[in-house]
Amino acid sequence: MELAGGYRLRVIGWDRRYDSFPNREASLVFRDGEFTLYITKQVPRPAKYAPKGVLAVDVNERQIVVGNSSVEQRIETPVERALRYRRLAERLQGKYSSPKYRAWLRRRGIRRRIRHLHRKARNIIEDWARRTSHTIISLAKQSQLAVAREDLTRLVESLRELSKDHRTALIALGYRRLAF
Secondary structure: OEOOOOOEOOOOOOOHHHOOOOEEEEEEEEEOOEEEEEEEEOOOOOOOOOOOEEEEEEEOOOEEEEEOOOOEEEEEOOHHHHHHHHHHHHHHHHHOOOOOOOHHHOOHHHHHHHHHHHHHHHHHHHHHHHHHHHHHHHHHHHHOEEEEEOOOOOHHHHHOOOOHHHHHHHHHHOOOOOOO
16 A cells, blocks of 8 residues: 555555445554554444344343243353452452551552452453353344343342342442343
């Protein structure tokens, strides 16, 4: 690729899935010593379909149940794995704290380790939520079904009445909401 002013650029690659769609506008950005060319494509909206039935989704602490009268799929949740990392972080905070002051806040290495453990727990939940929502949506699309989720109103009010372990598990699920 050659620009006005004598600049020669090498095209590294692009997503070939959108080659058949018409180009809209292009912008060339120079950032951190590199040129990046952004080309906007005009992609038509997918065709709407009338659903032939309903796919019910029931979100529980241990598993998600997806199905209707003809299909049933159970997807395990990684809450226990995520809670393990959260407990490790809390144990580390307690180890390097005293009733008068929290020493872990002043120690960079310990603070970094605690942040890493919390991030790992969040990443586990987020990755699982993305994969699960993709599975549910692809199942609904191929069968031409509408997705119906259970009504979760008044869940926050009832959260105060639960035991602490159950409450922290539900809060861990709240790291990333399902995207459907």
